Amino acid sequence: MQAETDGSVETAFVDQGYTGEKPAKAADANGIALEVVKAPEAKRCFVLLPRRWVVERSLAWATRCRRLVKDYERYATTLAGNYMIAFVYDMLSKLGRIVNNS
Structure with a gap:
């Protein structure tokens, strides 16, 4: 991603599938901060995630x-x-x- 954007990506908003050690290492290697967007705990209906x-x-x-x-x-x-x-x-x-x- 950094090669395509000339290193302009600073933060990547990801869903809960990207939690863990492997995505964190890949992001750190490219200088990207991962921000995991988590679903609310008591989800009973459709909730728009930020x-x-x-x-x-x-x-x-x-x-x-x-x-x-x-x-x-x-x-x-x-x-x-x-x-x-x-x-x-x-x-x-x-x-x-x-x-x-x-």
Whole structure:
């Protein structure tokens, strides 16, 4: 992950499946702090876990682009490029709304 992001990842939010010695060692070797998002103790219904909704919301925004609804791409780099284009388009449209409202 650090090679792809030029070492810009400082904290990784993970679920309870990443507790233990092996993920902690891998994170320490790459200089990443692991923050485990734990479910509440008395869970009786759906509970939105903190920080997980950010990723889900972002991926939902990206699927507004028709090309990203299904996985049509053969290569992962092509798919990553399509996601990059979708997020750039989304951020530019949000920036345009901010500029127009100010």
